[in-house]
Amino acid sequence: MIHLNIFLTGGTGYIGSHILAELISKQHDIFVLVRSLDRFQHTLERLQLLEAQHVTAVIGDLSEPKLGLSANDYKRIQDSDIIIHAGGPMNIELSQTEAEQAFLNPAIELAELSEKIHKKKGLKQFIHVVGYMSPYNEQNANQNLDAVLEEAPPYEKLKFQADSYIRKALKPLGIPLSTVNPSTVIGHSYMGMTEQIGGLSILVDSVRRNLMPLVPGGKDYWLPMVHIDHVASFIVNLVQTKELASNTYYLLDPKQDSPSIRSLIRQIAIEMQVTPPFGTIPLPLLKSLLRLGIGKTLGIPKESMNFLVKSDFPVSSKLELERKQGVRTSVVPTTLPYVIADLDFRLSHPSTEHHEGFVQRRRSNLISLEKESHGTPVIFLHGTFSGADCFVPIAKQLNDVNTWLVDLPGFGHSPRHHHPSLMDGYVEAVIEMINELNRPVILIGHSLGGLIAAKVMERIEPQIKQLLLLQPVLHPIHGKYKYAGVTRSILKHISRSAFRKTLLKANDFIADSERLDHYSNYVIHDLQSARIRSTNAMVMSALTKAQSFQLKPELWNAQKVRIQWGDRDAAHHIPERFKHIDTTFIPYGHQYPLEAPHQAAEWLRQVLDLE
Template identity: 60%
Template structure:
């Protein structure tokens, strides 16, 4: 079947492509081919030839298609309209150009296809707040949208226009109304900010001391992969009648807004709300300019609702496909952490050649290669991303970069013993893999790697430690609350100066600049500030180390040590192991990634 898809490079569209391309020829409307190519290149090679770009523009007359492309689209069997910006602050003219104008162009294309050969199906992705459904779509109620914000008004007018137009032509229309679209149902990965991230950002900045609306309000949500699978199921199914599908759970099966904010606060390690505020009052306050000042659009409050929505048509598709499209509660902490990380690093993406995956309860950046996994564990004030330059110099090695709990994109473990929680998390991942791995740990990550090897020696093929923590650190980090408060006010210039004075870094460089800015961005998050403070506090205690190197298989262990490190040393009980000393400080894997990768390659047993 030939499918014409709008929004193919958007949040929903890029997930939908992989669902459609295995069975259909998909023509994707794009302004430029390059953005689509970057998405297509990540798909299986057998799917890639089935995705073809069509140069055009939703906001232009006739979708910006030239005569040749327009005639080519007349062979379309199915139109899927998933295009349009996710920007609730659009002006009226911008919203009209983004939603109503494209609807009229697509209806004209549908009409031309239908008269030429017959259009089998039209799928329109709208939103759960649209007031239209099969029972009222033909009535004259568009005037009721006059008081709606521009974004919603034009999006819903487009819904109305398409419904009425296709009904007149007797073309089957499936209107898909996703609720607030959140991350993948297992990994939590959420590429698009907006929606839930507005709430998360408000909570992490302590701007939600009061619950908007109270316990009777809720935020309907749906996982992005569920949206894509649901639309694909509609596309694969022939003979469907026109219908509306709300992609959300029932109110009874969903957390109230109070419970949701409490969960977010727990994961972000910040204060829970202590009261409630009337939603109309909150909207009024935000609309008086406070919303712009705080970065909380008044329109974002419109997604909080009291009402319930009909889900019977969704349940019918679930039964037909033998799939479930419900929110996975166990994944919500991963969604919160992923969005928290993305808010810290807006506009930064340095991992194009790596795939983000969830391994048990850890997030991993992986190269999708064969061979024994070489698993990197980072230190404190770090995350998987800081080790990307090392992995880049090991391009032929199956490297996995782990975000340890509470760092990067991985939720905090919430175990009573901080260090044991890390050891448990990494051990659980390796046990689930059930095959030998190589562990490479830097600093605190080296300690965790060694503890894991002691617990599961048969599954550790090799242990490589880069400046590992092998003894309790200075007691100045003992009081967690003090450290957390200090971290809140860290400035780049001061951090850079301290790193050089302590010989963590030996000299100024691009890597030092990148690291400093990464650390300062991370410390915007109370989750990451709390995690660093907690780990540093526990590392002041001798019970956190619990290493017995005399019992290690020394043929498995290699240590790379920067002997200019002022704060750490190698205890005598480790001197029998293979140790290579180099003239650098504690952060040498970050300061000298190419040299570190070269040394790792020399000792690696793959």
């Protein structure tokens, strides 16, 4: 393996942090330019890279002379073999001044640094992360194409002028320049996880708010895309490839292998459970309307339409390198629903905190928050109006337990399932996840999650070591939820105060508290998503039907099943045929695992069979 000294900018950003993780795995020595040590530390924690031995953070600022580095740090980074410039904000609404500071000033400083390194020891390669709309390449690097960029917003114009500047500065020096042009960067190629809101999320947000009744441009237009992990792995493969000539690499698929914008928007609409577009609108007309102020009113930046294109892009250099490396960077169609669901959740919960000690993973067709622990997986299944995040307080109190907090299909970060039977689809999704693990698990289910967990155990009983039910729904609920369309409409307009009153009136929460405020805020944010509104409404409708509760508790192994029940629950009870199951009663209501996580965790710790 080639061992290199690398100087990386943008290491705490979306693309840069993924490049950093890949580089660390290859044992390279890395200097990372950061403005804040705290943010850098947070990045390492999020990527689980705290044990990184070969990374040194240097404090500076891309827009400052000599990158804002101390004299000593500026001298240290001159030992670099490769510079990777991935810095710069993803903000298409930057002003001219902001864009100059973000893109052109850094290009000038990095070109000067490159010359110093090259004179001192020879710079092996400069890797510049730009963007697929840049008009520059090896053939026209010395031409002035400002006229082509005249109508471009400052974000694009200055970013591409920085591309031109670096090309012109490095070519006379003979420094190999690899210009990497990612298209719209979307979530991880398997998990779908996208830490940065922007790009595709603008489209997802417009569709989920029913603001896209007409397809921009029509079938001839498309949105080039690339997965974030593919961008990082491609750049790290560039680092490790010897004797590269200067080249430009477009990270996107050929147009014929990509969905048209019409197909993409239709898929988003299906996943969001909203009406698909019924026609098209010429892109120039749409841009004009957005410029007139409609875009600001609707929250759709006029600049966002610039990423929709008719043309194809040259991918031969990318494909050639991929053939040599034995890798591919194609968009994975089966992952797009996970990308869409993840963006949808993050749009509803923009201030969602990173849960320290938990990692988001995809397990079969479900997304889960997991602790890095050994031992039997303890899998939590949530109820309606809830998600994996809601059970973090319980899991934190079970700090030595291998807890997995699962988002059921259509909730949280998990896309909805497409099984013809709503309830069977939930059961099948959990079974598939457990079968993929191929080892015994402990299932814990709350409310709807308790019903699903019980059905799973009846299907694959030998694989369920224990079944622990927290306020499980075991009988049909009130008929007022029978019609999903009515419920969906009510959920769209319900206020936070009305929701709180409903919870207290039903004894779901027995007291006004900070936890009630936190949960109410979570649900109201959740219900901004048409996908999650529809999922809740359809599940509540299914729970009014007797056929959803076809269980055989008389056949259960009573030694492995326990119930904890809040006896102040005003809407639910334990049917007579479940009375033989060991049950612990506590003075709370239906949502007690969220109102009193310490009590739930204390009971779980007493009854969990982790041997």
